[in-house]
Amino acid sequence: MKSFLTFTKGERVAIIVLAAVIFLLIAANFFVANKPSNVKKPLHNLDSIMALHDKAVEEYYNSQRTTVNRQQTSSTKNKVTETPRHQVTKSEFKVLNPKLKVQGSEFKVLSSIDINSADTTELQSLPGIGPFFARNIVEYRNKLGGFIDKKQLLEVYAFDSTRMSNIENLIIIDSIELRKVKVNTDDFKTILRHPYIEYDDVKKIVNYRESKGMIKDWETYLKVVGRNVDERLERYLGF
Secondary structure, eight states, X not given: OTTTSOOOHHHHHHHHHHHHHHHHHHHHHHHHHHSOOOSOOOOSOHHHHHHHHHHHHHHHHXXXXXXXXXXXXXXXXXXXXEXXXXXXXXXXXXXXXXXXXXXXXXXXXXXXXXXXXXXXXXXXXXXXXXXXXXXXXXHHHHHHTSOSSGGGGGGSTTOOHHHXXXXXXXXXXXXXXXXXXXXXXXXXXXXXXXXXXXXXXXXXXXHHHHHTOOOOSHHHHHHHHTSOOOGGGGGXXXX
């Protein structure tokens, strides 16, 4: 037993060195694990990232609106003048909205966009509106016959309240030339195409036209369909 536990000088040195290495490895691992990292963790929530991006774009739009600049000259003091609208370069705008393809070297910042007349390119200048939503908005506008309320954007496929809040202050409804459904002359498919008119309603309309004649007004229409309908539909019907 004594000889088994007896080590030579070289073996004792090797054991001490091995123990020291193990201790250093454990200590190094401890300090590395507890060292604060300078690298910021990326946001894991895509919606949060988009929200920050959209907020930055909106703030930039607001900051570029026409401001009042007070200038003093030798002849006139405290004269209030209005500065021209800021010209945003192509490179500046790409930083704010990299998804938008800009034609030309520069363009003017739009203070507001009319959602009844804007095309898909103009709609894509709004924060959070890419080709997908721009196309959906135009398609729904065509089916509807035009917007009469900003909140109707929430009826667009996949459009949500968060996206709405991001652009609500940047859009207007200026030109309202609604394309109306001609209740007494349009065919079945044309009437059914309107988002506020149900299939059963179209059948009742056509049957009434064939048996009793023209539907003369909104009150008659309500009696024909026999149910409560969206009151906004009245604006889209022509008798």
